[in-house]
Amino acid sequence: MSKDGFLPPAGTRDIEPAAAEIRDGVVYKITSSYKKYGFNSIETPSLEKLENLLGKKGGENEKLIFKVLKRGEELKNSLGSGTAQENDLADFGLRYDLTVPLARYYAHYKDKLPKPFKVFQIGNVWRAERPQKSRYRQFTQCDIDIIGDPAPNCEIELIYVTCKTLQSLEIKNFEVRINDRQILKKISLDCGVTDDGKYRDFLIALDKLDKKSLDDIIEELRKKDFEEAVLSNIKNVFEGLKTGKNGIDLQAGSSSSDEKYAKACKELSKIISSVKSLLGNEVIRFDPVLVRGMDYYTGTIYEVSEINGSMSFGGGGRYNNMIGSFSGQDVSACGFSLGFERIMDSFFSGAPLSGGGSKAALLYSSDKDDYCAVTLFSEKLKEKYKTVSIFDRQKNMSNQLAKLKDIGFDSWGIYKGEETVISKME
Amino acid sequence: MSKDGFLPPAGTRDIEPAAAEIRDGVVYKITSSYKKYGFNSIETPSLEKLENLLGKKGGENEKLIFKVLKRGEELKNSLGSGTAQENDLADFGLRYDLTVPLARYYAHYKDKLPKPFKVFQIGNVWRAERPQKSRYRQFTQCDIDIIGDPAPNCEIELIYVTCKTLQSLEIKNFEVRINDRQILKKISLDCGVTDDGKYRDFLIALDKLDKKSLDDIIEELRKKDFEEAVLSNIKNVFEGLKTGKNGIDLQAGSSSSDEKYAKACKELSKIISSVKSLLGNEVIRFDPVLVRGMDYYTGTIYEVSEINGSMSFGGGGRYNNMIGSFSGQDVSACGFSLGFERIMDSFFSGAPLSGGGSKAALLYSSDKDDYCAVTLFSEKLKEKYKTVSIFDRQKNMSNQLAKLKDIGFDSWGIYKGEETVISKME
Known part of the structure; x- marks a missing residue:
């Protein structure tokens, strides 16, 4: 087998x-931070029934589900038909996020859970992306959610706890950008975008505003059959948003006659001023061009990223209809998800987590020394060293020590009973 | 959707x-215990290439692999042939244990790893078992392994660290039973079982010795075309083993002319006496009828379970050929796996883990109180309470408190600024 065959x-x-x-x-x-604020840990299985993963407005992610082949008789029957299609052959799928399983969980247990239910999940999710650098098909998400409360206090709390958690990891250079889907809807209506399919294209275009030229964006929309009058509106509005010269005024919006829009403006103002008073002015700002991919968001959306950097640590928003898509009864819900790999990347490029304590390797001779005596002696060393591990001393001891150093040992010594000396590795 | 539809x-x-x-x-x-003894944590993905999971002597477990459907063009091509079989349609599988991924990992990284490599993994595994009570299709294993060392010191260390870990969880009523595949081989040869297929049937029969009558076991073997002379030998030997009247004497065996058998007897004696001297006489005993299911074991096998109870906490053994099945070059390897769900079951039936600190719910009024002031006050309470979480006070407060108690809150109070009083829940 080639060496590549040993890769996952x-x-x-x-x-x-x-x-x-x-x-x-x-x-x-x-985990410690989430618990401190009274979020309860739950775990859901990696596999979900396929029908529970599909049709949940997961956007592109629903196309990226790893599907699990049926087994035994069921598979035989599906294959035997001779006309089996993809979804006839699979019954389960690997979850692509933690929000859909949470909604299913809540729909099942809602009668015994407190309202609001504050919950956290840390777990792996899978997406069948085309493999490319720093895009993983298995990765870890850390989600907090508050279910059963429509008030903007939920957003304040989720943003506050997430920021406190990043600070506990000694990550400081971050800001939260926040927007509301109702504001995006209002902008699109003002431009004359009235049909739902076109609204989706409008959002995709807006999301590209910081990556592409305005002309290219308008050209793409033209190909999607937008009317010229609408295109001209969009161009004006996007120009104003991009330059900031003609942005959205939340205070003015709060007294708009469009009730949903006014409510969104009022709530955003409250969330922003509260987070500023709790954590400082630089931590949060209104960003009217923030879109986010999932179709399941119904209200606020937010993202936390490096200031002046491209790295996004995570994001979230309100999804008031998802639990209803299971139970038939809508329940307010709101979440904030941290992308674990992004946080890990920031550790490898910056300050590592402090501490852990000293790790000592005790070398002995399996021919000469009594194994039990060495083990008991190593237990004594644990009063001083956090980790003590015993290794049969090899002929090429410098090579042995170099490899032990590679995996984190920082101290070593040769067993000589009570006269053993432990030194720092060089 | 029916309520069952919300279940995983x-x-x-x-x-x-x-x-x-x-x-x-x-x-x-x-984790803390494994680390203290210098075992290094690694993680491998849940998905493996299907060809790396099959043909690894995983016994029955290879038949229980959840297979992942190919995607896109590849799936179309396989389906298009019209004669697609199960393994044409899948490219990945969910791992059924942590040992096969570890062997693959070691085959890839071996040049940069110290020898021996002491490693631990805690992770989920999946098996498509027929669903039944307390048999799960997704469960967590906790494995420690020592790779690259053929000496019985590995077994002593793995058993020692596993026992210390169980003790750190305040589990005390356990014993380790140990045997060696070479001893089982010798017993079978002495009975006249010479062919490999029959050897497997012999092991399955031996494994049933504590569950079935001797007559039933012999009858089953008769149906599998064992010769009458061999059956009569097996009956005598099994009877001796079952009653303990005619067991295996490790000391006598150590000087047998069968070299492999003599080596196994010597090593077992050493392991047993060392573990006794480290942890006490009652912790380990030789069990010549212990078999264990996986076909990949080549030497020692062991299991740790409740004394006088039926619950097995875990097991393991030596598997010197598995890494070679990847790399073509055999490497000594030995592991001990704890079954996490079994340990959890013992917590729910006995002593829970101590502590965790107090968990307080602070009730406020979203109409009257300032949310930021409540949040800042809750931060102060964290000096005294490990967890403090704020909740909008509901009309039916006794119902709200009862549900909070259900999810672990033990203290509560109504926010009244500095005059807030936190009391124990009743």
């Missing part, structure tokens, strides 16, 4: 000891 | 807040 599937990866150690530390800090 | 796939389950809290604590304790 393209787009997935093995986590080596040094990185795994940091991941453990980061998970521990995030 | 049969055989998998949601973990509710109270159980999730205990799971987090157990994972933390196991």
Whole structure:
């Protein structure tokens, strides 16, 4: 078998000891922070019934589901028909986010859960993306959600706890940008975009505003049969938003006759002023061109990223209709998801997590030394060293020590009973 | 959608807040213990290439792999042939244990890893078992392994660290039973079982010795075309093993002319006496009828379970050929796997993990109170309470408190600024 045959599937990866150690530390800090604020941990399985994953307005992600082949008789029957299509052959799928399983969970347990239910989940999700650099097909999400409360206090709390969590990881250079789908809807209506399909194209175009020229964006919309009058409106509005010269005024909007729009403006103002008073002025700002991909958002949307940097740490928003898509009864819900790999990347490019304590390797001779005596002696060393591990001393000891250093050992010694000396590795 | 539709796939389950809290604590304790002894954490993805999961001597488990449907053009091509079989339609599979991915990992990274490599993994595995009570299709394993060392010191260390880990979880009533595949081979040869297929049937029969009558076992073997002379030998030997009147004497075996057998007897004696001297006489015993299911074991096999109870906490053994099945070059390897769900079951039936600190709910009025002031006040309470979470006070406050208590809150108070009083829940 070629050496590549020992790699995991393209787009997935093995986590080596040094990185795994940091991941453990980061998970521990995030978990501690979420718990401190009274969010309850739940776990849902990686597999969901396929019908529960499809049709949940997951946008592009629904096309990226890894589907699990039926088994035994059921598979035989599907294959036997001779005309089996993709979805006839699969019954389960790997979850593509943690929000859909949470909505299913809540729909099942709602009668016994407090209202609002504050919940967190840390778990893997899978998306069958085309493999490419730093885009993974298995990755970890850390989500907090508040279910059953329509008030903007939820957004304040989710943003506050997420920011406190990033700070507990010694990440400081971040800001939250916030918007509301009702504001985007109002902008599109003002431009004359009235049909739902066109609204989707409008959002995709707006989302490209910081990456493409305005002319290119308008050209793309022209190909999608937008009327010239509408295109001209869009061009004016986008120009105003891009330059900031003609933005959205939340205060003025709060007294608009469009009730949904006025409510969104009022709530955004409250969220922004509250977060500023809790965490400082630089932590949050209104961003009328923020879109976010999922179709399931119904109100606020937000993203947290590096200031002046391209790295996004995570995002979220309000999704008041998703639980209803299971139970038939809409329930207010709002969440904030941190992308674990992004946070890990920031550790590898910047300040590592402090501490962990000293890690000592005790070398002994399996021919000469009594294994039990060495083990008992190593237990004594644990009073001083956080980790002590015993290794049969090899002929090429400098090579042995170099490799132990690579996986995180910082101290070593040769077993000589009570006279053993432990030194720092060089 | 019916209420059952909100459940996850049969055989998998949601973990509710109270159980999730205990799971987090157990994972933390196991991780801390493994790390203290210098085992390095790695993570491998849940998905493996299907060809890397098949043909690894995983026994029955290879038949239980959840296979992942190919995607896009590849799937179209496979379906288009009109004669597609199960394995033509799938390219990846969910791992059924952590040992096969570890062997693949080691085959890839071996040049940069220290020898021996002491490693641990905690992760989910999946098996498409027929759903039934307390048999899960997704469950968590906690494995430690030592790779690259053929000496019985590995077994001593793995058993020692596993026992210390169980003790750190306040599980005390356990014992390790140990055997060696070479001893089983010798017993079978002595009975006249010479062919490999029959050897497998012989092991399956031996494994049933504590569940079925000897006559039934012999009858089953008779149906599998064992010769009468061999059956009569097996009956005598099994009878001796079952009653303990005619067991295996490790000391006598150590000087046998069958070299492999003599080596196994010597090593077992050493392992047993060392573990006894480290942890006490009652912790380990030789069990010549212990078999274990996986075909990949080549030497020692062991299991840790409740004394006088039926619950098995985990097991493991030596698998010297598996890494070679990837790299073509055999590497000594030995592991011990704890079954996480079994440990959790023992917590729910016995002593829970101690502590965690107090969890307080602060009720406020979203109409009257300033949200930011309440949040800042709750931060002050965190000096005294491990968790503080704020909730909008509901009309039916006793119902609200009862549900908060259900998910673990033990204290509560109504926000009144500096005059707030926090009391224990009743």
